[in-house]
Amino acid sequence: xxxxxxxxxxxxxxxxxxxxxxxxxxxxxxxxxxxxxxxxxxxxxxxxxxxxxxxxxxxxxxxxxxxxxxxxxxxxxxxxxxxxxxxxxxxxxxxxxxxxxxxxxxxxxxxxxxxxxxxxxxxxxxxxxxxxxxxxxxxxxxxxxxxxxxxxxxxxxxxxxxxxxxxxxxxxxxxxxxxxxxxxxxxxxxxxxxxxxxxxxxxxxxxxxxxxxxxxxxxxxxxxxxxxxxxxxxxxxxxxxxxxxxxxxxxxxxxxxxxxxxxxxxxxxxxxxxxxxxxxxxxxxxxxxxxxxxxxxxxxxxxxxxxxxxxxxxxxxxxxxxxxxxxxxxxxxxxxxxxxxxxxxxxxxxxxxxxxxxxxxxxxxxxxxxxxxxxxxxxxxxxxxxxxxxxxxxxxxxxxxxx
Numbered sequence: 053x054x055x056x057x058x059x060x061x062x063x064x065x066x067x068x069x070x071x072x073x074x075x076x077x078x079x080x081x082x083x084x085x086x087x088x089x090x091x092x093x094x095x096x097x098x099x100x101x102x103x104x105x106x107x108x109x110x111x112x113x114x115x116x117x118x119x120x121x122x123x124x125x126x127x128x129x130x131x132x133x134x135x136x137x138x139x140x141x142x143x144x145x146x147x148x149x150x151x152x153x154x155x156x157x158x159x160x161x162x163x164x165x166x167x168x169x170x171x172x173x174x175x176x177x178x179x180x181x182x183x184x185x186x187x188x189x190x191x192x193x194x195x196x197x198x199x200x201x202x203x204x205x206x207x208x209x210x211x212x213x214x215x216x217x218x219x220x221x222x223x224x225x226x227x228x229x230x231x232x233x234x235x236x237x238x239x240x241x242x243x244x245x246x247x248x249x250x251x252x253x254x255x256x257x258x259x260x261x262x263x264x265x266x267x268x269x270x271x272x273x274x275x276x277x278x279x280x281x282x283x284x285x286x287x288x289x290x291x292x293x294x295x296x297x298x299x300x301x302x303x304x305x306x307x308x309x310x311x312x313x314x315x316x317x318x319x320x321x322x323x324x325x326x327x328x329x330x331x332x333x334x335x336x337x338x339x340x341x342x343x344x345x346x347x348x349x350x351x352x353x354x355x356x357x358x359x360x361x362x363x364x365x366x367x368x369x370x371x372x373x374x375x376x377x378x379x380x381x382x383x384x385x386x387x388x389x390x391x392x393x394x395x396x397x398x399x400x401x402x403x404x405x406x407x408x409x410x411x412x413x414x415x416x417x418x419x420x421x422x423x424x425x426x427x428x429x430x431x432x433x434x435x436x437x438x439x440x441x442x443x444x445x446x447x448x449x450x451x452x453x454x455x
Contacts, residue, residue: 061129061130062104062105062118062129062130062131063105065122065124065129066105066122069122069123073098073101073102073105076101076121077097077098077101079121080097080101080114080117080118080121081097083116083117083120083121084114084117085333085335085336086336104118111131115131118131119131147185148166148185148186148188148189148192149162149163149165149166149189151192152196153201154201154202154203155196155197155201155202155203155206155210156202156203156206157203157206160206160209160210160213163193163213163217164213164216166189166217167213167216167217167220170182170186170220170224171220174220174223174224174227174377175375175376175377175378176374176375176376176377176412176413177376177377177412177413177414178227178228178377178380178413178414178415178418179223179224179225179226179227179228179414179415179416179417180227180228180414180415180416181414182224183221183224183225183227183228183230183233186217186220186221186224187221187225187233187237189217190214190217190218190221190237190240193210193213193214193217194214194240196210197210197211197214208247208248208249209248211244211245211247211248211250212244212245212248212250212253214240214244215240215241215242215243215244215245215247215248215250215253215254215257216241216245216250216253218237218238218240218241218244218257219237219238219241219245219253219256219257219260221233221237222234222236222237222238222241222257222260222264223260225237226260226263226264226267226417227377227415227416227417227418228415228416228417229416229417229420231264231268234260234264235261235264238257238260238261238264241253241254241257242254242257242258245257251286252332252333252334253332253334255281255292255332256332256334258277258280258281259277259278259281259295259296259299261277262274262275262277262278262296262299262303263299263302265277265303266299266302266303266306269306271303271304271306271307272303272307274299274302274303274306275300275303275304275307277299278296278297278299278300278303279300281296282296282297282300289327289328289330289331289335290322290323290325290326290328291322291323291325291326291327291328291331291335291338292331292332292335293322294319294320294322294323294338294343295335295338297315297318297319297322298315298319298343298346300312300315301313301315301316301319301346301350302346302349302350302353304350305349305350305351305353305354306353308353308354310354312350312354313347313350313351313354316343316347316350319343320343323338323340323343339370340366340370341366341367341370341371341378341382342367344363344364344366344367344370345363345364345367345382345385347360347363348360348361348362348363348364348366348367348385348389349385351363352389357389357392357393358393360389361386361389361390361393361395364382364385364386364389365386367382367385367386368382368383368386376409376412376413377413377415377418379409380406380409380410380412380413380415380418381415381417381418381421383402383405383406383409384406384418384421384422384425385421386402387399387402387403387406387422387425388421388424388425388428390402391425391428391429391432392428394432396435396436396438396439399439399442400438400439400442403442403443403445403446404442406422406446407445407446407449410422410446410449410450410453411449411452411453414453419450422446422450423450426443426446426447429443
């Protein structure tokens with residue numbers, strides 16, 4: 053519970069900044085997205101902020117966002133604890149809502165909250181431990197909708213929630229290397245999002261499907277999916293067009309078409325146009341890091357590893373330290389590129405940065421990249437002894453975390 057002094061400081065900061073509550077709500081949502089965290093719906097955010105400003109609740113989980121919005125340290129806003137500790141996921145936040153015999157407003161809210169928690173937990177811990185549980189919950193929601201045991205006024209909302217949940221489960225399955233499940237969940241997501249008329253999540257699922265097709269060695273399919281959006285009648289925002297042009301470039305590069313690289317100039321220009329009001333809420337993850345990594349991957353696919361290395365380094369540098377799953381993944385790709393070039397001094401430093409993350413993140417996709425890289429080192433001649441030692445330590449760390 054925040055005391056009256058904390059409440060006064062937060063309200064005083066808003067008034068001093070000359071911002072209405074509506075402006076604060078908008079900026080908080082933007083700050084949340086920049087941290088790869090999904091903000092709640094606007095009505096929910098309004099209720100939250102009112103509770104914070106009145107002193108009924110202390111906004112511990114939103115402290116960083118509030119400091120950013122007001123440009124003030126936590127102590128000045130009355131939000132600092134006596135002993136700062138790193139934020140952790142709330143206990144039970146990854147647990148699905150209790151199954152219901154009937155779907156009402158309360159249950160729908162719990163489903164949406166669970167989806168947001170999955171996204172947050174994946175960003176920190178990876179998809180391996182989340183995919184089985186989330187898939188089982190999708191099955192229960194699928195059964196509830198199929199039986200019609202829900203408030204009929206909420207039909208569209210339940211279909212939209214099922215489509216969004218299927219999209220997230222598909223992504224988790226991709227990170228866990230459960231590829232048949234990925235395809236199944238993408239199909240389910242498209243089915244439910246189209247029933248709901250939710251074009252936002254439908255577009256996200258199409259880009260996921262293009263990503264997965266490319267990863268499975270089907271660049272032709274990946275290209276078709278990207279073009280279906282780029283060449284459709286729908287007017288795309290600059291950020292969405294940049295995303296699907298990136299998918300097109302990746303597919304072309306995987307097929308050996310060097311024209312892929314020329315697309316990144318247009319992609320960067322579109323990205324710099326910024327986020328539009330009409331962009332979907334999930335557009336926050338289309339960022340500098342993501343684009344650098346995709347350009348690196350395209351160059352690597354075209355056998356231009358020497359040119360790709362700078363982009364891989366950029367993708368690591370642009371990843372926030374708190375995004376442990378992304379740190380793990382991007383460093384794994386950087387290590388792969390460094391080994392291919394024989395940059396042994398850099399290899400040793402990158403391995404040292406990866407080993408602590410092995411214990412924190414369960415991402416089979418990343419582990420596969422690392423194991424393939426370890427195998428590649430084993431085929432190289434004249435590997436420095438220090439590198440052989442570091443590679444052995446990395447291999448032990450991977451084996452130790454295997455369950």
